[in-house]
């Protein structure tokens with residue numbers, strides 16, 4: 001299994017506009033990391049550097065203990081042992097499924113090629129599909145063949161560039177789970193580029209949240225969701241309730257009352273971050289000044305999102321309840337908090 005180490009990656013396409021700005025990322029061998037970030041933050045640029053299609057201004061990429069990109073080093077893409085699954089599969093349309101999968105299997109006998117091809121097609125759930133042509137496959141099947149093609153030469157690393165974008169949501173979940181299982185079965189290290197938070201959290205072992213060409217936070221899905229590095233990351237990886245608050249030891253004083261803190265803080269004023277599912281609607285409190293008001297109710301089937309106006313909080317506070325909610329806009333409510341929050345002190349002018 002091959003570790004991937006990316007250090008200090010910096011790149012500009014034009015003078016003065018840094019797209020990668022000292023990006024660091026480590027993916028332990030055999031793990032799948034999701035690189036998650038808004039459009040234009042540099043995800044694809046990073047992937048192109050790792051694949052060897054682009055030489056960065058500075059920084060190093062090490063794969064399996066070997067520098068493939070670095071000062072004075074630039075290994076060509078075909079010698080990096082990297083498999084790529086592009087956005088829409090990009091199968092060769094004039095080649096059969098089997099010939100697509102066997103494409104990278106050079107220096108092997110015909111029998112070996114055909115055995116490996118069938119093995120890979122089985123791995124991605126398409127046994128016997130070898131003779132078909134790409135146009136005879138659905139979008140999801142084409143993505144599976146693309147993965148089989150990437151995995152066939154037993155690469156050290158597989159790069160997946162928003163591979164589920166073209167699939168409808170019903171198909172996405174199934175193909176995602178199969179891709180993950182196939183990567184695990186082969187032990188390949190993977191990097192999945194996506195701007196879909198749900199996809200990153202549900203598919204990857206590690207999530208690297210990228211902002212303006214740098215990794216703002218890298219951790220397990222649970223870590224980045226439960227202990228976001230800052231309010232921006234919190235809002236980017238899911239619904240977030242951001243409240244002004246002040247640390248008072250193990251709790252923070254907020255407009256929702258005292259909220260237990262994940263990490264104690266004293267006297268620090270800042271932003272308290274909770275998740276909408278940590279809030280519950282209760283009967284309105286007798287004290288008028290603490291009374292919140294329902295602003296909007298949106299039903300999503302499995303859950304309902306209720307937007308609430310809370311005295312002392314500028315933005316609407318989101319409450320996620322399981323199942324339907326019997327409240328209407330204008331109803332007075334109370335809000336109870338469960339679990340712990342993170343407190344992010346206001347940054348000083350020097351840190352900004």
Ligand SMILES: Nc1ncnc2c1ncn2[C@@H]1O[C@H](COP(=O)(O)OP(=O)(O)OP(=O)(O)O)[C@@H](O)[C@H]1O
Pocket residue numbers: 013014019037038039040041042043044045046195
């Ligand atoms: N070849 C290029 N020449 C000049 N600018 C480029 C080039 N490729 C990308 N850019 C610019 O670099 C920035 C980052 O692009 P990149 O494709 O890496 O972002 P991304 O995070 O993958 O975005 P998306 O999620 O929209 O694909 C964008 O502003 C883009 O316009």
